[in-house]
Amino acid sequence: MKVLVVDDSQINLTLFSALLNKMEDVTPVTFLNPLLALEWCAEQDPDLVLLDYMMPELDGLAFLARFRQLAGKESIPVIMVTAVTERDIRHQGLEASANDFLNKPVDKVEFQARVKNMLTLRRAQVQLLNRAEWLAEEVKKATKELVESEHELIHRLSKAAEYRDPETGAHILRMSNYSKLIAKNLGLPAVEQELLLTAAPMHDIGKIGIPDQILLKPGRLDESELEVMRKHAEYGAELLKNATTVLTKTAQIVAATHHEKYDGSGYPNGLKGDEIPLYGRIVALADVFDALTSVRPYKKAWSIEDAKRYVVENAGTHFDPKCVAAFLADWDEVLAINAKFKDDHA
Incomplete structure (x- = not known):
């Protein structure tokens, strides 16, 4: 010494x-x-x-x-x-x-x-x-392991929903990256951007509770079937209820509110404007845009420009105008995400 x-x-x-x-x-x-x-x-x-x-x-x-x-x-x-x-x-x-x-x-x-x-x-x-x-280092390592375990669980739950849903895994990747892009252009901190990127894939987790004859129907759903399908937002919210971590709480918000519309005509609760949590407003736009540009059993894929036009026309009704402006603020990045995560038709 x-x-x-x-x-x-x-x-x-x-x-x-x-x-x-x-x-x-x-x-x-x-x-x-x-x-x-x-x-x-x-x-x-x-x-x-x-x-x-x-x-x-x-x-x-x-x-x-x-x-x-x-x-x-x-x-x-x-x-x-x-x-x-x-x-x-x-x-x-x-x-x-x-x-x-x-x-x-x-x-x-x-x-x-x-x-x-x-x-x-x-x-x-x-x-x-x-x-x-x-001890500080051990706590840091344990915390990292918990976060990684939570992310793995979220990923596996998302995959479970994906296996039952005719939508592709590429849709999950595109819409979650669109969500992150919107969050970034809205000025949200980097930690929230990453949080949304990880939580957004859980938006349709409630489809686990939808019967196969409706979820896997090759054509359009009738009104009674649509009523059942719309329950997936409530099922997702219930599945993630009483979440205790930031990530699962965010996933619960996204699952519960991504079908609400800015003018109050959405479901399940008919929330309007800022009553809809920001994360729900962001994911609603990202999800619809990618659904429009994707092939479905009941429709062909829209062109990127047609989907863009739809988003602009529905700003203030279906979508939060601020989210639309943030989405369009970096159109080259939107195109890059769309090109990077392609559906594997094979």
Whole structure:
């Protein structure tokens, strides 16, 4: 352990170094000049400081004050060496956070005992600090594993819905990336953009509860069948109810509200305008746009430009105008997403 000795007397430095060298696992570092000692401390961490009070340029109290201001030096033990009559200096030293004192002339036995005690304290501090850092790292790793597990669960649930739904996995990728793009152009923070990218694929999770004869019907649904199909928003909201994490709460919002319309004519609750959560308004636009440009058993794919025209014409009725403006603000990126995630017709 490194013991820093700061004293303007070479005799004292020699004496203290000799005593320290007799102790196991102790290395003295000595300075006659307190200013040079502070420069060294700015780059190094001593385990103990032996500090003379009476020094030119900078006395022990001034040194101690500046030492404590250095990063990481708040709790390093300091023993101040003073004359036995300087009781007021001792009081000031205690107030300045000195940990212990040695009287001049220094007694060898007392010196080694006090140094040993302070180094024992320092070892305990370092062990506690290392333990805290280890615990922090373990918590960080555990949290990362939980997040990854949650993302995996979301992915698997999305795949489960996808297996029952005639819509393709590419649709999930396109609409979730469209959602992220809209969030970005609305000025949402990067963490929310990623959150929406991960949660958006859960928008149709409620289709797990729709009977096969309706979900897999090759043609258009009649009105009674549509009523059943529309239940998937409620089923999704129920499936993710009482979510406890940000991701699953976001997925629940998306599942429950992605079929609401800005003018209040949507389902399941007929929410209007800003009553619809922003995430629901974003995913509603991304989902419809991609559905229009995708092949379905009951329709051909629309062209990108026709779908764009539909979105513009329905801003303020079906879609939030701010979301539409954000979507169209980076049209090249929309085209890039559409080109990147193609349906595998094979």
